[in-house]
Amino acid sequence: MAPVNVAIIYYSSTGTVHALAQAAAEGAEKAGATVRLRKVREMAPPEAIGSNPAWAQHVQDTADIQEAALDDLSWADAILFGTPTRFGNVAGQLKAFIDTTGGLWQQGGLAGKVxxxxxxxxxxxxGQESTILALSNTFYHWGGIIVPPGYTDPIQFQTGNPYGTSHVAGVGGAASGPGESVLQAARHQARRVAETAAALKAGRAASA
Incomplete structure (x- = not known):
């Protein structure tokens, strides 16, 4: 398999999407990819963060994770984006990062990436499906090659979302992190992305 670079870029407030991103990193690495795990910049005011103990704790726990930069997109052969739903849409923090990619897009630097x-x-x-579909609108404009997990592994019949790995975290005191089946689905999705990117890269090299 041709060696590939995979960027996993995400936003997480209390840690759920962070856990999915870590599992995706494991899956991509298992497929032989070089991985960059990157969070996007937190934009919420300190008083909002401080009002939620889990949010404040997560910010502290992930302080050592590097923030995403445009260079991560240029470097990557494949990109996985992770976001919590916000009223059925992409979190503002991730959208703000995506909105900085215009120059790179105009240069053709995002076309053809998985x-x-x-x-x-x-x-x-x-709003899990609508959130993933909202991100797909960006991918269409980039000329990206969208690779969903589909029902390409038995784990997908347990987690049930062919659009992309998703988790129902619950609210308030009932909130919980993703279980092992959901983490396995995230690993499978990332492996599929890495393997597709590798096959595409090898095919392009062979036809050059």
Whole structure:
């Protein structure tokens, strides 16, 4: 398999999407990829963060994770984006990062990259599919090659989302992190992305 670079770029407030991103990194690395795990910059005011102990703790726990930069997109052969749902849409923090990519897009620096997405919501019908589809709108404009997990592994029949790995975290005191089956789905999705990117890279090299 041709060696590939995979960037996993995410936003997480209380740690759920962070856990999915870590599992995705494991899956891509297992497929032989070189991985950059990157969080996007937190934009919420300190008083909002401080009002939620889990949010404040997560910010502290992930202080050593490097923030995403445009160089991570240029470097990557494949990109996985992770975001919690926000009213059925992409979190503002991730969208703000995406909105800085215009120059790179105009230069053709995002065309032909393999792309995929994963998410989490508080409730079972909290907009998981619409959030992933919203990210796909960006991928269309980039000229990205969208690789969803589909039903390409038995784990997908347990987790049930062919659009991209997703987790119902719950709200308030009932909130919980992703279980092992969801983490396995994230690993599978990232492996599929890395393997597709590797096959595409090898094919391009052979036809050059």
């Amino acid at each position: 792309v995929s997405a994963f998410t989490a919501s508080g409730t079972a019908h909290g």
